[in-house]
Amino acid sequence: MKKILRSAATLGLVAILGTSLLAGVDRLTASRIAEQEKRVILEQLGQIIPDHYDNPLLQDRISFQDEQHFPNGQTVTAYRARQQEEPLAIVMKFQAVNGYNGNITLLAGINFDGSLRGVRVISHKETPGLGDGIETGKSDWILNFAGKTLQDPEPQKWAVRRDGGVFDQFTGATITPRAIVDAVFQALRFFESNREFLFEEPPEIAEGTAP
Amino acid sequence: MKIGQIFKDGLWQQNTGLVVLLGLCPLLAVSNTVVNALGLGLATTLTLVISNLSVSLARGLLRPEIRIPAYVMIIASVVTVIQLLMQAWFHDLYRVLGIFIPLIVTNCAIIGRAEAFASRNSPWPSAIDGLATGLGFCLALVALGAMREIIGRGTLMSQAGLMFGKLGESLELTLIPNHPGFLLAILPPGAFIALGLLIAGRNWLDAKRSGGKAQLAENTGKEPGMESPA
Numbered sequence: 001m002k003k004i005l006r007s008a009a010t011l012g013l014v015a016i017l018g019t020s021l022l023a024g025v026d027r028l029t030a031s032r033i034a035e036q037e038k039r040v041i042l043e044q045l046g047q048i049i050p051d052h053y054d055n056p057l058l059q060d061r062i063s064f065q066d067e068q069h070f071p072n073g074q075t076v077t078a079y080r081a082r083q084q085e086e087p088l089a090i091v092m093k094f095q096a097v098n099g100y101n102g103n104i105t106l107l108a109g110i111n112f113d114g115s116l117r118g119v120r121v122i123s124h125k126e127t128p129g130l131g132d133g134i135e136t137g138k139s140d141w142i143l144n145f146a147g148k149t150l151q152d153p154e155p156q157k158w159a160v161r162r163d164g165g166v167f168d169q170f171t172g173a174t175i176t177p178r179a180i181v182d183a184v185f186q187a188l189r190f191f192e193s194n195r196e197f198l199f200e201e202p203p204e205i206a207e208g209t210a211p
Numbered sequence: 212m213k214i215g216q217i218f219k220d221g222l223w224q225q226n227t228g229l230v231v232l233l234g235l236c237p238l239l240a241v242s243n244t245v246v247n248a249l250g251l252g253l254a255t256t257l258t259l260v261i262s263n264l265s266v267s268l269a270r271g272l273l274r275p276e277i278r279i280p281a282y283v284m285i286i287a288s289v290v291t292v293i294q295l296l297m298q299a300w301f302h303d304l305y306r307v308l309g310i311f312i313p314l315i316v317t318n319c320a321i322i323g324r325a326e327a328f329a330s331r332n333s334p335w336p337s338a339i340d341g342l343a344t345g346l347g348f349c350l351a352l353v354a355l356g357a358m359r360e361i362i363g364r365g366t367l368m369s370q371a372g373l374m375f376g377k378l379g380e381s382l383e384l385t386l387i388p389n390h391p392g393f394l395l396a397i398l399p400p401g402a403f404i405a406l407g408l409l410i411a412g413r414n415w416l417d418a419k420r421s422g423g424k425a426q427l428a429e430n431t432g433k434e435p436g437m438e439s440p441a
Contacts, residue, residue: 007277014269014281018288025292029299036302128243129363129394 045079045091047136048109048118053081053088062201069190072097078198087112087199090191093122096183100175101125104134108145108184110191112199119145119184124176131176141168141177150188158185214339221343228351228406229413233320238352239402241311243363246370248356249349250304251311254293256345258315259324261289263341266329273330282325283316290316304373320348351409358405363397365390 063077070076076094089111095103104124109117119142121134133139159165160178169177225231228238241251265285273281294312297305324344329337365387371379395401
């Protein structure tokens, strides 16, 4: 009995020591980690957002769900860029769910007039060498979205070439580009019918940094 | 035990990746480029040094029946601390390595060294053993990463900037310009093939060096350098 209690006490001691170590390191690093995450998001947003906005981009954000345009129960985060209270553009972070290998997380920047500023891939698990041409470092494919609208190309042309659309597919990888084209098209459609909501909705109260 | 012998074991005779074959999951998954391999290898080495040191310090305190849960807690704490530190100071590298940093906890090589070495030796040799084992693992990872990166992408040290900042960017080499990419080397099957070749190469070198001894080992069905389980 005494032996068991002693063992339990030792294990408890190890647990307490480990936990206090973690708590200490967490306190030491928390602010720096938050800063780093903020930097990463700003870098990503900076690739597609105009640089003449004057509102705090990271704080002026909303998140919402919309099963019809953004399926699988995902939560979309939208960052609004404004200049002197006038809406300039919005960047939505959402997922293309029909990738070849899991979800593809995208950032799509849409101007107030409904034209695409640009699209970037944040993370994906597509096949290296085949589907990863969606990264800016690998090919320029994703840059082709800039300037596109719901009318140009017309809706039935919002597809990869194999499906009769205007977007190139990759050799050996059609599924990846198709998933992205679809998801971006749905995002544009959502923007068209919810523009007021996207820009007028009061921002959620941001504690620290964006997710 | 002599320090020289500890290093010889960790780096060559008992190399975790090439002889003992522990911790193969991260070894195969993260060895697609040299920088990824080096990042995970160094993080694992640091974990091994600290966990071996802590286990050795606590070895008088831990009764046999609770030693394994205690090791797990120690290792998990150490890995989480390293994860937080990487997140704070090597954020971009951390984002590339992703889930494989927390998964260092499950690398059996670490609990293996705690059990086989640190629980029976004093702190100083234990820390050395952690360093040697970790460097051995790191070397195997980097060798594998170099093979796969050169064959698969035609580059070496690409994305070194993630680790060494501005200085690192000058380390990035393109060995084969306009390399079309060799998919097999980048994908997991290529990792298995390259690891097989590395192990064969290591065994061949061993056999060549010890000559007659290898012959003897073959007859008794015992590999040189496989004397003790880890």
